[in-house]
Amino acid sequence: MSGWKEGLERFLATDPRDVGCGETMAVLHLYAELLAAGVDAAERYPGLASHLAACEPCAEDADGLLAAVAGTEEYGQ
Structure with missing residues (x-):
């Protein structure tokens, strides 16, 4: 029963x-490029940052x- 309760609590805290995950994977490359460029990617993609x-x-x-x-x-590629 505790597994169900923990899952519900996690869902309610979302x-x-x-x-x-799906939307994150669709634009993650853009998010990473912004971060690498020193741009506040979380400001541009708040839902992705939240995820x-x-x-x-x-x-990961x-x-x-x-x-x-x-x-x-770094290596100019």
Whole structure:
């Protein structure tokens, strides 16, 4: 029963701006490019930022993509 209750509490605590995993994956490359350029990507994509704060798998993907984008910019590629 505790698993059900924890799931419900997590659902009720979800930020209403959260766009979900699908929408996050659709524009994550744009978000990472903005971050790498020093732009406040959360201001431009608040729903995506909200989702990344709540979804560890998507946040890990974002970190990896940002590292890749920053790495290619570092080396001028």
